[in-house]
Amino acid sequence: MAADREKPTRADYQARLDKISSIFADMVKYADAVSMxxxxxxxxxxxxxxxxxxxxxxxxxxxxxxxxxxxxxxxxRTAWDKNQASKDEMRERLRSGRTSGSKD
Known part of the structure; x- marks a missing residue:
């Protein structure tokens, strides 16, 4: 049975890799956001x-x-971040995220 199947072409293989990469990229993006x-x-x-x-x-x-x-x-994170501008920017991002209800 398996011998009857055609091997995927290079383009098919790349399309499958791209789809898997897209799925994992979304998972990683979400994990990064939650870890903040x-x-x-x-x-x-x-x-x-x-x-x-x-x-x-x-x-x-x-x-x-x-x-x-x-x-x-x-x-x-502000416990170890020494850059005050970075702290202020993150606080503002967190405030705006809470008020808008978004969960990027």
Missing amino acids: TRCPYKNRFDACTAQFGCRYQKREPESETVACTSDDKLDY
């Missing part, structure tokens, strides 16, 4: 994996899990 404000210690189950205290941690009764209650609107 989502705590790096918050896992996909909204549990905190940090080995230190945080005001957003909530201990679950009768469980070893520590929940993360962050609203994902914090901008922790």
Whole structure:
């Protein structure tokens, strides 16, 4: 059966690669945007994996899990960004994003 199929042409192969690249590019773009404000210690189950205290941690009764209650609107990058203009620009971008309701 498989021998009956024609091999894809170079153009077909490139078109498939382009489609896959496009899909992954969108995923990466979204992950980059989310990583700007989502705590790096918050896992996909909204549990905190940090080995230190945080005001957003909530201990679950009768469980070893520590929940993360962050609203994902914090901008922790300013803690190490020394360029004031860059900080101000990011704060403005975050403010405008929240008021417009967009989730680029």
